[in-house]
Amino acid sequence: MNPTLTVIGAGAKGVAVAAKAAVLRDMGVDAPDVVVVERAEVGANWDAMGGWTDGQHRLGTNPEKDVGFPYRSALVRRRNAELDERMTRYSWQSYLIATGGFAEWIDRGRPAPPHHRWARYLRWVAEQIDMTVVSGDVQRISVDGERWALHTHDTVLHSDGVMITGPGQAERSILPGHPRVLSIAQFWHRAAEHERIAAERVAVIGGGETAASMLNELFRHRVSTITVISPSVTLFTRGESFFENTLFSDPTGWTGLTPAERRDAMARTDRGVFSARVQDALLADDRIRHLRGRVAHAVPRDGRIRLTLNSDRGGERLETVHGFDLVIDGSGADALWFLPLLGQDARDLIELGLGGPLAGDALCESIGYDLAVSNVSPKLFLPGLSGLTQGPGFPNLSCLGLLSDRVLGAELGAAPQRSVRSSDEHQPVR
Ligand SMILES: Cc1cc2nc3c(=O)[nH]c(=O)nc-3n(C[C@H](O)[C@H](O)[C@H](O)COP(=O)(O)OP(=O)(O)OC[C@H]3O[C@@H](n4cnc5c(N)ncnc54)[C@H](O)[C@@H]3O)c2cc1C
Incomplete structure (x- = not known):
């Protein structure tokens, strides 16, 4: 049986990982069964319903930074070019071609799309790959033997690995209910x-x-x-030159920087x-x-x-x-939003892996090559916290194709864990 990877949130990251897993399976390559739990609908945070936008504002990054970008897979021995070629079928351009908008987009000078259009793109990819979406709001994460258990109000999903996505709670308010x-x-x-x-x-x-x-x-x-x-x-002002942008699309060399250099680079370009x-x-x-x-x-x-x-x-x-x-x-945007969902058993397991109390800095410093918390099994993928150790593009839309490589390259389930890679030189090869 294939191991299961459950993603909390059918946003950009969930769709990117599910798409690459689907493509791998089409190629006859083993990949985990990706199940995405979503409380609203695919791409919800890019529409008014998610609470983060009215859908009319425009994407900050180029839409070509889509679910396969930068199309430089390193996941399948001798077939990475084929993997990338197959992934282009789910690119932003393929979406525009499929929906009749390609020529107009080019003629208008390749504008950044409004958020609601980006949501529609994500939904199109999800439909093309027949993504498994379970409708539900994950309210608690606990441990059940060697698997995670994700609790929604009416079901419990068991999984060999969990990836948590999303920016936090848009509903948070310092004075709830006050009209001002x-x-x-x-x-x-x-x-x-x-x-x-x-x-x-x-x-x-x-x-x-x-x-x-x-x-x-x-x-x-x-x-x-x-x-x-x-x-x-x-x-x-964010640094946006080629040299700064390239840190986001290509994390090669990121791990060679000192933590102070990485923090400095992130402060100039991200936070x-x-x-x-x-x-x-x-x-x-x-x-x-x-x-x-x-x-x-x-x-x-x-x-x-x-x-x-x-x-x-x-x-x-x-x-x-x-x-x-x-x-x-606007303080609801919080990469640690999921901490209150962790049951005591899950907290204990993570603290064991961290070798100390569960705190934001310790979690960020513990994220390994596969974007999961080091020394924790079953795997807990936290791409939103992986900027410091793995590269500033992983928490956002800058390198979703690399993100899916890293996550799908990890060993899930009861099989012996691969050693955690700490350097870019060690690419996973199947
Ligand atoms: C207004 C705004 C504009 C942005 N623009 C850009 C940009 O232009 N470029 C860029 O790189 N980054 C941008 N970002 C950052 C952006 O959040 C990330 O790049 C990107 O959305 C992360 O993708 P994701 O899959 O982690 O989350 P999302 O795409 O936000 O998806 C998260 C999903 O999780 C679901 N969810 C949340 N909690 C639960 C739960 N408990 N149970 C089940 N489902 C749940 C939500 O409904 C949502 O569908 C922007 C952020 C905001 C707020």
Whole structure:
């Protein structure tokens, strides 16, 4: 029997891994049975229903960075070119050709598609490969002998390996239920309903891609000032030259950098930075400003929301209070969103592998070549946390074809574990 790999979330990563597994099987090569558990529908987070967008905003990366990109498989001895050729059948261009949109896309100058179109692309791939999707919201992850057990409200799925995807909980809010505080999902729900937001002073908590999309939308509403609150020194522009982009599509050499060099590269290109396009389009607008700090708490007072911010200035902890008419809490984007789902047995197993308490830094540092937590069996793949050890492109859309190679190259089930690879030189070969 084939081992089972269960993916939590039918987003870009789940579809990429399922597509490559399907292609491998078509080639007569062993691959795990990929089952995807999804609480909404395939590609939901790229549509208004997922709460992360209204679907109208555009993809930040090029759509050619699709489920097979960069088409440089290293998974099947002497047949990798064939594997890549077969994967191109599920490329962005193949989707456009199949749906009659290719010529128009070229003639328009190959624009980045709106998010809802990207969702449709993911759904098209899922349909083409007949992806197995189980409908359900995974609410708990536990261990059952040598397998994982994923609990939804009405079923338990057993699996030899689990991959967790997705950006977190768009519904999270620092003051749930208060009309002057919106979660990411509430904000996008309003935008999707074409509800006009009118407020004097607006705060957006959080930086990076999530905040960038929200700024892009807020810009059109009747607001006097928008304050972006993040712990970084300022709102940095993302480095987007060939040399910086290549770190995302090609992690060769990443493991040869020191942890400090990797953190530096990620800070310039990834964490909490705005793309040059966003900087040009939005941040020149004098309504937008930045406030450095971490929001400790929020209280409603005198018709406003008062946010208490903590920040470090010259080693001294500073506490400041600021009032806003509307707060948009963008802090729901959290790569560690799944921690509360782990049952005590799952936590114990992971802590055993980590050799210490379950903490974000320890998990990030423990991710091996196969994007799973080292020394933990059954395998737990956490591509969202693999940036530091394996390359900054793995958590996002930058190298989904490499991600699927790494995950499908891992040994699942009771078979003896391959040693964890720590260097790019050791490519898995079947
Ligand atoms: C607004 C926005 C724009 C972005 N733009 C870009 C971009 O242009 N380029 C880029 O590289 N990255 C971008 N990102 C980052 C993006 O999140 C990742 O690149 C990419 O979506 C990750 O794919 P994924 O498969 O991990 O998650 P997703 O594509 O987000 O899919 C996750 C899926 O998991 C499901 N799910 C969540 N929790 C559960 C659960 N408990 N049980 C079952 N199902 C669940 C969701 O419904 C969803 O369908 C953007 C992020 C945001 C928020």
